[in-house]
Amino acid sequence: MRARLLPLVAASAVGLLALTGCVANATDTGSTGAALTVDSSADACTLSADEAPSGNVSFAVTNSGDQVTEFYLLAEDGLRIVGEVENIGPGLSRDLVVQLKPGHYVTTCKPGMVGAGMDQKAFTVTDSGDDVVIDADLDAQVALANTNYAAYVRDQIAQLLTGTQAFADAYLAGDDDTARALYAPTRAHWERVETVAESFGDLDPQLDLREADLEEGQDWTGWHAIEKDLWPAEAEAGFAAYTPDQRQDLSRLLVEDTTTLNDKVQDLDFTLSQQTNGAIGLLDEVATGKVTGEEEFWSHTDLWDFQANIDGATVLYAGVRDILLEEDADLAAELDTEFAELQALLDAQRVGDGFTLYTELTPAEIKAFADQVNALGEPLNQLTATLVL
Known part of the structure; x- marks a missing residue:
C-alpha cells in the first residue's frame, strides 16, 4: 500500500483475451x-x-x-x-x-x-x-462487464476472508511456518482488487499499511505488522518478537477488518471508467511498490503481489476488451502484446507454486520488469479516454 489512497474511479493468460468476449x-x-x-x-x-x-x-x-x-x-x-x-x-x-x-x-x-x-x-x-x-448493443456490453467485475470483486474478497482466517489461526497458535506459507497466496486476493479495497477509507491503512508510511502516533495493524513478526531475521537489530497478547490483538483486528471489507463489497456497482481506471491503478501499484521491493520489506514476496496486481489488471482489461475492439483495435492489439510480455517476465521467475524472492533478483531483471511496466503503462493510460470520453 502507498501512503496516498486511490479513489474508486478507478488474465494471467493474455492469449485468452481473444477467445472470450462479453x-x-x-x-x-x-x-x-x-x-x-x-x-x-x-x-x-x-x-x-x-x-x-x-x-x-x-x-x-x-x-x-x-x-x-x-x-x-x-x-x-x-x-x-x-x-x-x-x-x-x-x-x-x-x-x-x-x-x-x-x-x-x-x-x-x-x-x-x-x-x-x-x-x-x-x-x-x-x-x-x-x-x-456478441451483443452489439454497447450499453448491454458495458452493463455486463460491470456486473461481471462486481462478481469478481466479491469472489476475491470472500476468498481473502477465508484465507485470512486460516492465516490468523496459524499465527495466533504460534505455527509460524504455516502462517508464512499462507501469507503471500492469501494476500494475492487483496492485491488483485487492491484499488477497490483502497476506496474504503480507514480499512486500507488498517489492513495494508507499511511501517515506512506510519504517521506519528498512528497504530500499526494489518498484514505488514504481522509480516515483520513472522520474518524477524529480516527486521532491524533489536526487534523484539510480539507478545501473545499482541499477536491476539493483531489477529483479531485482521479478521474483523477483512470481515468488514467483505460486507462492504456485497452491494458494489461499477462504471466503465471505474474499471478502466482500476486497471491503470493496479499497474501503478506495481510501479510504485512491487517492482521496487518496498511492499514486502521483510518477506520479500513482492513478485507474488506483482502477479496478483497484474491478474487484477488483466481481468479488468479482459472485461472491456470486446468494447475496445470496436473503438480502437490497434490499441487492443498493443495492450495484448504488452500484457503478454510482462507476463512472460513473471513466468520466468516462477519457482514451484511461487516466485523468486525479490532479494534474489539481479539488477538487470529488476530493470527489465520496470521497463516493461512502463511499456504497458503507456497504452493502458489511453484506455479510459478511448472508451469513456
Missing part, C-alpha cells in the same frame, strides 16, 4: 444452442459434458447438496468470471445462458458460497463454424 447472461433457455446440466452436490460439481460448440450454451444447475450453492464459468486462468448463478437453495435449480467463443474455460461450484470453489474442471468450447456475434 457474454449474454440470461435466464432464457429457449435460445438455440447447447444445453448442459450441472449437479452441485456437497463434494462435487458434475457437468453432463466437458465441452460444447461455440454459440449459446445453457447450463441447468441443480443443487443436490444441503447448502446454498453457486455455479461459475470462469476464463481459462480461473480468475475472470464469464458467467455465474448464485443463491441456489438445496433442491432448487437455476439456469445460466452464456454466449461463448471457442476456447478453454473452467467450471466450479461453491457450496456455502464461500472459499475458492471446489471440483474445478476444464471446459472446452469447440468451433461450431458459426460466427459468435
Whole structure:
C-alpha cells in the first residue's frame, strides 16, 4: 500500500483475451444452442459434458447438496468470471445462458458460497463454424462487464476472508511456518482488487499499511505488522518478537477488518471508467511498490503481489476488451502484446507454486520488469479516454 489512497474511479493468460468476449447472461433457455446440466452436490460439481460448440450454451444447475450453492464459468486462468448463478437453495435449480467463443474455460461450484470453489474442471468450447456475434448493443456490453467485475470483486474478497482466517489461526497458535506459507497466496486476493479495497477509507491503512508510511502516533495493524513478526531475521537489530497478547490483538483486528471489507463489497456497482481506471491503478501499484521491493520489506514476496496486481489488471482489461475492439483495435492489439510480455517476465521467475524472492533478483531483471511496466503503462493510460470520453 502507498501512503496516498486511490479513489474508486478507478488474465494471467493474455492469449485468452481473444477467445472470450462479453457474454449474454440470461435466464432464457429457449435460445438455440447447447444445453448442459450441472449437479452441485456437497463434494462435487458434475457437468453432463466437458465441452460444447461455440454459440449459446445453457447450463441447468441443480443443487443436490444441503447448502446454498453457486455455479461459475470462469476464463481459462480461473480468475475472470464469464458467467455465474448464485443463491441456489438445496433442491432448487437455476439456469445460466452464456454466449461463448471457442476456447478453454473452467467450471466450479461453491457450496456455502464461500472459499475458492471446489471440483474445478476444464471446459472446452469447440468451433461450431458459426460466427459468435456478441451483443452489439454497447450499453448491454458495458452493463455486463460491470456486473461481471462486481462478481469478481466479491469472489476475491470472500476468498481473502477465508484465507485470512486460516492465516490468523496459524499465527495466533504460534505455527509460524504455516502462517508464512499462507501469507503471500492469501494476500494475492487483496492485491488483485487492491484499488477497490483502497476506496474504503480507514480499512486500507488498517489492513495494508507499511511501517515506512506510519504517521506519528498512528497504530500499526494489518498484514505488514504481522509480516515483520513472522520474518524477524529480516527486521532491524533489536526487534523484539510480539507478545501473545499482541499477536491476539493483531489477529483479531485482521479478521474483523477483512470481515468488514467483505460486507462492504456485497452491494458494489461499477462504471466503465471505474474499471478502466482500476486497471491503470493496479499497474501503478506495481510501479510504485512491487517492482521496487518496498511492499514486502521483510518477506520479500513482492513478485507474488506483482502477479496478483497484474491478474487484477488483466481481468479488468479482459472485461472491456470486446468494447475496445470496436473503438480502437490497434490499441487492443498493443495492450495484448504488452500484457503478454510482462507476463512472460513473471513466468520466468516462477519457482514451484511461487516466485523468486525479490532479494534474489539481479539488477538487470529488476530493470527489465520496470521497463516493461512502463511499456504497458503507456497504452493502458489511453484506455479510459478511448472508451469513456
